Amino acid sequence: xxxxKDIKVKEKQELKSPAEQTKPGLVFTPDVDxxxxxxxxxxxxxxxxxxxxxxxxxxxxxxxTISGEVKPWEESDEKDVIVxxxxxxxxxxxxxxxxxxxxxxxxxxxxxxxxxxxxKAEKAKPRKITVNAG
Numbered sequence: 001x002x003x004x005k006d007i008k009v010k011e012k013q014e015l016k017s018p019a020e021q022t023k024p025g026l027v028f029t030p031d032v033d034x035x036x037x038x039x040x041x042x043x044x045x046x047x048x049x050x051x052x053x054x055x056x057x058x059x060x061x062x063x064x065t066i067s068g069e070v071k072p073w074e075e076s077d078e079k080d081v082i083v084x085x086x087x088x089x090x091x092x093x094x095x096x097x098x099x100x101x102x103x104x105x106x107x108x109x110x111x112x113x114x115x116x117x118x119x120k121a122e123k124a125k126p127r128k129i130t131v132n133a134g
Contacts, residue, residue, distance in 0.1 A: 025087075025089060026086060026087070026089070027089045027090075027091050028086075028089070028091075029092055030045040030066065030068075030114075031045070038120075038126050040117060040118050040119040041120070042115065042117055044113055044114070045113070046112065047090050047109075047112060047114050048070075049071075049087075049112065050069065050112070054069045055068040055107075055109060055114065056068070057105075057107055057116070059102055059105065062096050063093055063095055064094045064105075064116075065091075065092075065093045066090070067089060067090060068089065068090045068114075069088075069089045069090075070085075070089070070090075071087070072087050073085070099120050100118045100121065101118075101120065101122075105118050105119070
């Protein structure tokens, strides 16, 4: 006997920020997955509808900021009939520790998922120490 589970779609989460927005429109928090290995940290941010030229990744004083904007899909001569995909901006910040080699961070956008590779500094990587006899 197989058990079936309902698939539930997670709605976009609007950013809850004490800061006042200077531009009109919705701001969403992108969902992220974060993985760690001996060599670094990988961060995946879900940003559907954002083009690579609409993403900004900034690093200042140890704070990594990811932002992006979803542009409207309709052309100027088209009218909305049904709109379920909300248009707006994505924004999220992360505080980086000193174990990240900030000069070597890489970013790639593929199929609406932003992949950030945050390599660890050499001093933070685990290493084996050989014991010499004698």
